[in-house]
Amino acid sequence: MTDSLPLIVTRPEPGNAATVERARAMGFDARAMPLFAxxxxxxxxxxxxxxxxxxxxxxxxxxxxxxxxxxxxxxxxxxxxxxxxxxxxxxxxxxxxxxxxxxxxxxxxxxxxxxxxxxxxxxxxxxxxxxxxxxxxxxxxxxxxPVEVPAEWDALIAAPAVLLAHSARAAQRISQLVGAARAHLSLVAISPAAAASAGDGWCDLAVAGHPDDVAILAQARALWHKGAK
CATH class of the missing domain: 3.40.50.10090 (Rossmann fold)
Structure with a gap:
């Protein structure tokens, strides 16, 4: 995806690496930012x-x-x-x-x-x-x-980006960490429960059609296309 926003993958390993690999194969500028272990x-x-x-x-x-x-x-x-x-x-x-x-x-x-x-x-x-x-x-x-926030986190969320929340707990921590920056950030949640834990005020908040990696990335791609129009 030309000029795509960074896609911030927050899930623990080994799932993080698998999601990043799949996302990069789809053309995303995927960044591994695990918030849990x-x-x-x-x-x-x-x-x-x-x-x-x-x-x-x-x-x-x-x-x-x-x-x-x-x-x-x-x-x-x-x-x-x-x-x-x-x-x-x-x-x-x-x-x-x-x-x-x-x-x-x-x-x-x-x-x-x-x-x-x-x-x-x-x-x-x-x-x-x-x-x-x-x-x-x-x-x-x-x-x-929870683990220590990666060093690149603050710089990444300072500009528009798309974040993935693979659980309700992850969505809650992401929400706490980004604070008011959510106004220019988009979040894709793996389930309605995860979306509810993320709270309001996001530039975009979307929910995967199914609780799996393929669906959450498909929803992230839909958000990217929406923003590219």
Missing amino acids: AHAIDWSPPDPGDFDALLLTSAFAATLAGPGLAGLASLPVYAVGAATARAAEAADLTVTKTGSSDAQRLLDDMTSENIHSILWLCGRDRSEFGAPGAAITTLLCYAVE
Whole structure:
């Protein structure tokens, strides 16, 4: 994209590098600006016979879970998006369904399929979801922590740019960091929840059509074309 605005990718590694590579292949001037880092935490797998299904709302649950994940391989996996599904399959899990919206919609689909006991392998910081008629057991296997803001951050947000928020927590931190500069910045959120966490006052605020990297970059490209007119 000739004369494209910088595209600021804030997600943790290893996803950051993958998004930057994909964005540059699309012609974006993509900049790696991770605001968080993910790491594994100790956990022990429960008896899989106590559950009907395994819920994964982040690829980190599959990539950072470690050897304990093998103890849950008998459970059908419900993954919130394509990237999470790919990570689950790479970890030798069986993905029964890949969601096309958000975690709440996926949970609604699960309960409609008479899944009553759900094991949610998740991170320390997470959203809360309801599933009437079902019991959700949370099992923490990773944590995502804020890291120091990259040195180039202030210079990048001083001029128009497009930022990507791959989670509600990321959108909230981006919002806090940019402050009044949001008036000349555009943000693409991976979900409606992430967009809500970003607040108001942006030059443009858009939501990906699906909770995955392909959709968030497609929405960023749509914003670029809008600004180029």
